């Protein structure tokens with residue numbers, strides 16, 4: 001029995017997919033394998049203080065603060081999620097949890113926080129398990145479980161527990177890959193230097209939820225072709241990531257971004273999440289690349305904001321280009337500087 005109060009805390013980053021996860025089945029299992037860069041500056045800090053429950057109430061007991069304020073909507077979501085985890089973490093019914101969460105990026109920045117927040121929550125839960133039961137064989141076993149729990153909260157969050165890059169979803173060419181959890185992916189160190197400048201075309205919240213978006217793939221006429229294509233894209237991207245081939249990277253990564261939006265546009269119902277300014281930015285990036293031969297490229301999430309990807313050695317050329325040619329297309333000239341990072345930290 002747990003008699004004393006204790007606390008765990010993690011900082012966990014967001015990630016940006018290169019080959020996209022779009023379409024799922026069962027309990028948050030992916031229809032195709034995906035790979036992402038783990039980011040640095042877009043992160044969630046989460047702490048959970050826990051103590052033995054003082055009453056005999058059933059279920060999970062928690063108090064939740066988001067950015068220092070009570071937030072009933074988020075608290076309810078976490079409550080529901082934690083109830084589903086009781087079979088995995090039976091101790092959850094014996095504790096009262098004080099959860100406090102905050103993001104490094106503003107709430108209305110157009111940046112989704114599910115990957116960073118769900119991975120932070122999963123890491124905290126595994127740390128509580130470690131403190132109470134001391135039952136992880138090693139750090140690998142700890143991260144493996146954290147990835148699986150993160151996936152249950154938000155599929156893409158499974159990838160955020162690893163530094164630099166992670167693969168999630170079974171893939172023939174990738175040893176130990178699995179649908180239930182992500183695994184770390186060892187890249188050529190050149191890709192560890194990649195910058196990710198996020199151009200905020202719109203700060204508005206997404207008009208299609210991630211759940212509804214994935215559901216669009218269920219009756220999609222191109223679904224099977226997409227899943228095969230995604231797995232082929234990953235087969236082609238693996239050697240590029242392993243050899244540091246910055247030119248080879250561009251075609252696959254840009255095609256993945258536009259394929260994701262193509263699938264949304266030709267879904268039924270159809271969604272157009274690209275903004276005219278997204279297209280202006282893409283055209284500018286392609287013209288810059290043509291003129292300079294600098295391997296600057298873009299990817300997109302399920303929204304209008306543009307993630308620029310480029311090696312750090314070209315930052316001195318790319319940054320003035322962003323200032324003079326791209327910022328005019330951003331809402332309030334807003335952008336976020338991020339880069340590939342070394343994964344979550346215990347704080």
Ligand code: PMV
Pocket residue numbers: 016017019020021022034114154155156157210211260301302
């Ligand atoms: O993890 P979810 O359910 O929010 O889905 C993420 C989907 C994309 O961001 C569009 C792609 C990806 O692989 O991260």
